[in-house]
Amino acid sequence: MLTRRLDEARDAWKKKDAEAARQAHLPSAKPAFAEEKHTTGRGKYIKSVIYGGLDGTITTFAAVAGVAGAALSPGIVLIMGLANLVADGLSMSIGDYLSSKSETEYEAAERAREAWEVENYPEGEKRELREIYIARGMSAQDASDVVEIIAKDKESWVDTMMIEELGIMPNDESPLGNALATFLSFAVFGFLPIAAYVLALFIPALKAAQFPLACGLTGATLFGLGALKTSITGKSWLVSGFEMLA
Helix, strand or coil, X not given: CHHHHHHHHHHHHHHCCHHHHHXXXXXXXXXXXXXXXXXXXXXXXXXXXXXXXXXXXXXXXXXXXXXXXXXXXXXXXXXXXXXXXXHHHHHHHHHHHHHHHHHHHHHHHHHHHHHHHHHHCHHHHHHHHHHHHHHCCCCHHHHHHHHHHHCCCHHHHHHHHHHHCCCCCCCCCCHHHXXXXXXXXXXXXXXXXXXXXXXXXXXHHHHHHHHHHHHHHHHHHHHHHHHHCHHHHCCCHHHHHHHHHC
């Protein structure tokens, strides 16, 4: 599968293991891209998770800090924190859904236009593609040969026009999936800054240290979000965690 082969290639690159990289690129009986599309499951929703988690953590902690600074009761802290989780979480997830949906609709419209042009004005599309490749340094003959090969399959031709002419990569993201990832991440990570106040309801000894504990949990959450990015960036989790804290 493409996901597994990409994982192997990334691991090989991190270890600078040329033999492992060669194994990851060996051809299989079935082309990898026949099984999965461009966006793999590993990082499919990572942007929404990081975006939602970071905003949830920061805005909830800001609410907690404001209420704590005003020396209001812990009950007010909980009410403000939970209200922030629900209201801001819904707002962010709806915003993510609408923006993702708009992007998906734009890509679909552009793809439909390219498919129509390929069907009704193929010579113009071929000329555009040749000009793109020539501008990148190909000879006119090589560019023509490449274009003729691509044009043999209309689906691949449209894919190529989307990437080369418009700069739009294949994308199988779900707007609803992005919205759910944003909301859940916002709620889960955003809850941690007020977790100290929830625990203090059951462990009275924590009441004297509720706010310092909330600060510590917030810092740990931000560090964890930074470390989470390494699942797709390949950077050191320690470095990535401290970058998020900074």
